């Protein structure tokens with residue numbers, strides 16, 4: 481119990497260590513001393529990453545992207561000043577600059593393909609994603625990939641109007657600028673797993689660039705463990721008149737897009753519609769935000785995306801990769817997908833004066849802290865099952881051994897079935913099964929996460945009921 485209490489305090493105390501050296505009155509001095517000594521060095525690195533994200537760089541990127549006039553996917557590709565080609569080349573050069581700090585670990589490429597005629601593509605068009613890959617440094621983890629993206633294309637009122645001004649400052653220069661800033665800050669750090677920083681095109685043409693990337697990843701059997709898209713993350717004064725500079729929405733699907741019939745049967749039987757890998761990712765991001773970016777709050781939204789709308793996480797979900805979407809809380813639709821104009825004294829258009837650059841930087845911090853925490857943590861436990869053959873008031877969990885060298889052990893987490901986040905945890909050591917005595921699997925949801933020697937924790941794996949013998 482004491483151990484549990486300390487685990488719970490650690491996070492609170494750690495926050496206070498980062499924010500200020502001031503004492504936290506409710507923690508006994510001795511406990512604080514112990515806890516402070518045990519703050520893992522890599523957690524300090526996450527705090528440094530958060531601190532190094534700079535709103536001024538984000539503002540400069542957004543203004544530069546706006547300066548290309550339009551970034552419509554159908555606009556000019558060879559004009560050095562105007563159109564999506566100019567934006568593509570500028571971004572490529574900026575990611576290359578960011579990569580200089582990586583000692584060759586970050587590589588940058590233009591991933592291009594020819595998109596055939598489609599609903600929003602009147603003639604075959606080259607679509608180019610700018611992709612910066614920061615290779616993981618731990619051989620056992622380097623094949624595990626985390627992807628963070630924004631889309632650099634934009635649109636005015638019509639998605640196929642390639643001539644109109646489409647500044648796209650918020651949609652989605654904000655997300656693109658956040659990703660570029662993360663690449664700049666994180667390139668000099670060595671992570672166990674690989675992180676891909678990506679600016680995609682063709683989003684407004686129906687998620688074309690991200691679909692191409694996700695499809696290529698699937699074909700190559702890449703192990704994408706999480707994908708975070710940032711789209712419309714810069715407006716803090718909503719069309720509803722509400723100003724909120726301290727909250728970001730994280731959308732995650734509950735039932736996986738790729739759920740099989742057998743999985744659906746199990747879910748209908750014992751629940752789990754609130755426990756997809758994407759939902760665990762959202763919880764992980766929320767916890768990480770609370771630890772490292774306390775000025776921000778993650779508002780988890782239990783749906784794939786907003787009503788009638790989509791984003792670049794969807795092609796990943798459809799291919800079985802856990803993914804979430806970051807978006808501001810109160811949108812202002814007069815500044816999205818609008819021709820720049822003044823009507824009855826009201827300014828329409830997605831202009832930089834409506835972007836809150838400090839807020840974009842905070843959303844970037846939540847992303848960066850989450851990516852760093854993911855890429856330094858061990859992988860999620862695989863093959864987690866809950867034994868269901870036997871009627872018992874105990875709960876027996878099993879999982880496969882994690883092969884990473886820095887693994888210290890595992891934690892069982894649990895919550896009551898109506899609660900949104902994991903409320904309790906218990907370290908169980910480096911084992912591959914554990915029985916929660918006197919705790920019924922009927923009354924709680926359980927999960928398992930891996931912990932390494934530095935205290936980095938993986939996202940939670942939610943168990944499947946173990947199939948009955950012969951079925």
Ligand SMILES: [Zn+2]
Nearest residue numbers: 651652711712
């Ligand atoms: Zn968008």
